[in-house]
Amino acid sequence: SQTIHQWPATLVQPVGSPLSLECTVEGTSNPNLYWYRQAAGRGLQLLFYSVGIGQISSEVPQNLSASRPQDRQFILSSKKLLLSDSGFYLCAWSLQNGELFFGEGSRLTVL
Amino acid sequence: GDSVTQMEGPVTLSEEAFLTINCTYTATGYPSLFWYVQYPGEGLQLLLKATKADDKGSNKGFEATYRKETTSFHLEKGSVQVSDSAVYFCALSDRYSGAGSYQLTFGKGTKLSVIP
Numbered sequence: 001s002q003t004i005h006q007w008p009a010t011l012v013q014p015v016g017s018p019l020s021l022e023c024t025v026e027g028t029s030n031p032n033l034y035w036y037r038q039a040a041g042r043g044l045q046l047l048f049y050s051v052g053i054g055q056i057s058s059e060v061p062q063n064l065s066a067s068r069p070q071d072r073q074f075i076l077s078s079k080k081l082l083l084s085d086s087g088f089y090l091c092a093w094s095l096q097n098g099e100l101f102f103g104e105g106s107r108l109t110v111l
Numbered sequence: 112g113d114s115v116t117q118m119e120g121p122v123t124l125s126e127e128a129f130l131t132i133n134c135t136y137t138a139t140g141y142p143s144l145f146w147y148v149q150y151p152g153e154g155l156q157l158l159l160k161a162t163k164a165d166d167k168g169s170n171k172g173f174e175a176t177y178r179k180e181t182t183s184f185h186l187e188k189g190s191v192q193v194s195d196s197a198v199y200f201c202a203l204s205d206r207y208s209g210a211g212s213y214q215l216t217f218g219k220g221t222k223l224s225v226i227p
Contacts, residue, residue, distance in 0.1 A: 034214075043219030044155075044200065090154055099145065099204075100215055102154035 002027035006091040006103035013110055019064075019078040021106050023091030026072065031093035033074040034100065035066055038088040047089075050074060086110045113138045117201050117218035124191055124225050132186040132221045134175075134201035142205035144168075144177050144184040145215070149198045158186075158199070191225045198222045 006023040013019060025031050035047040046059045048066035056066050063082050067075045074091055091103040118133040136142065143162045147155040159168030164179035175186045184201060201218040 044217040046214065049214065092155075094215075099143075099157060099160060100147075100155070102147075102156070105152075105154045 002093070002101065004091060004093055004101055004103045006089075006106055009104060009106060011106060011108045013081050013108065015083055015110055016080045019076070019081050019085070019108070021076040021089055021091075021108075023074045023076075023103055024072055025074075025093045028072070028093065030071060033068065034092040034094065035074065035076050036090040036092065038090060038105075039086075044090070048076070081108075081110045083110050113142070113203060113205050113216045115201050115203055115216055115218035117199075117221050119219075119221070120198075121222040121224055124223070126193055126225055126227050127190045128225075130186070130188040130191045130195075130223070132199055132201075132223070134184045134186065134218060136182050136184065136201075136203050138182075138203055138205045140205050142203040144175070145202040145204065146173070146175055146184070146186050147200040147202060147217075149200065149220070151197070155200060191223070193225045193227055196223055196225045 003026045033050045036044045037047055038044050048056055048058055050056050050068045053068055053071055063085060064076060064078050086109050089106045092100040094100050115136050145160045146158040148158045149155045158173055159170040159175055161168040161177035164177050167174060167176045173186060173188045175184050177184055198220045200220045202215045204215050
């Protein structure tokens with residue numbers, strides 16, 4: 001069966017520090033991968049999606065970037081965090097019918 | 112563009128009460144519709160789905176019917192439990208993102224609290 005994991009689960013970082021959140025999927029090949037951010041009172045915002053290794057599409061211009069160095073690995077990064085980057089970040093993968101499977105989430109607090 | 116509108120929460124109900132969370136959508140094509148649930152501190156889990164008009168999705172006592180004429184996908188449960196306390200997201204899948212997959216557009220979520 002397929003599983004998805006992301007880490008770290010919780011992160012507290014100072015403004016201006018770098019960020020790296022990692023997500024891996026097991027039990028499937030060539031999944032479509034997604035990074036969402038959930039901010040309080042704003043629902044889910046799609047940040048990036050990827051349909052293959054090295055292929056990244058950005059939905060929203062921002063301080064963040066994504067990379068897909070391997071088929072089942074998706075990384076969310078920032079060189080310098082802003083206060084507004086705080087939130088709950090969710091990685092997901094999808095089947096062809098649009099159904100998404102989410103990771104456990106990573107809560108980022110920028111101080 | 113596509114959009115999903117859910118009733119704003121929070122919704123507070125007593126145990127065994129009837130639940131309805133309204134969801135309406137706008138889409139250019141023929142989307143699939145989903146309800147996801149997020150328990151405190153966790154990621155989202157698929158609760159139920161419907162892929163075409165008049166389909167009814169159901170799971171764990173929850174139901175939702177795909178109504179094309181009213182562009183709605185309201186979530187219902189006849190008797191809620193304390194364990195149903197969570198945030199519920201309505202979503203649609205319409206836009207093609209390549210390689211045979213679609214992107215989801217989510218509503219803002221509705222927080223449900225069930226009290227004993």
